[in-house]
Amino acid sequence: MNQAEDVLGASPRMHDLAQRPAIQRAMQTAKVIAANDGVDIGDPMASLQGQHYIKMALDDALNTAQQQGIGKIEQGAIQSAKTAFVKELERQNPAYAAARNSFRDMSGPVNQLQVG
Secondary structure: OOOOOOOOOOOHHHHHHOOOHHHHHHHHHHHHHHHHOOOOOOOHHHOHHHHHHHHHHHHHHHHOOOOOOOOHHHHHHHHHHHHHHHHHHHHHOHHHHHHHHHHHHHOOOOOHHHHO
16 A cells, blocks of 8 residues: 555545545445445445445436536536546556456457357
8 A cells, every 4th residue: 555545545635536526425425325235335435345336426426417407517527526536546446447447348349250
């Protein structure tokens, strides 16, 4: 663990990001999503699992923004917060970045030659 990271696993940059309203809302939503999954994540910033739930909450916020009446400008701000959050999450946890890249690579359209 990098010395700049605290014992909870959140870097100073992650703590700064946690001050953004979009991240704060996502932290609350992450607790609800986790609870509905039967998981107690406590402080979502304190673990990789909790931070992943925050990332999923940000995904949901962006996926349902239009239905919630959130305008393009606010959607852009949420996307900006998510991008910064994920970048820091992946910097702190290279294995998380590798897993996301593997998932992305495996989720691509099936090559026609692979079908046959």
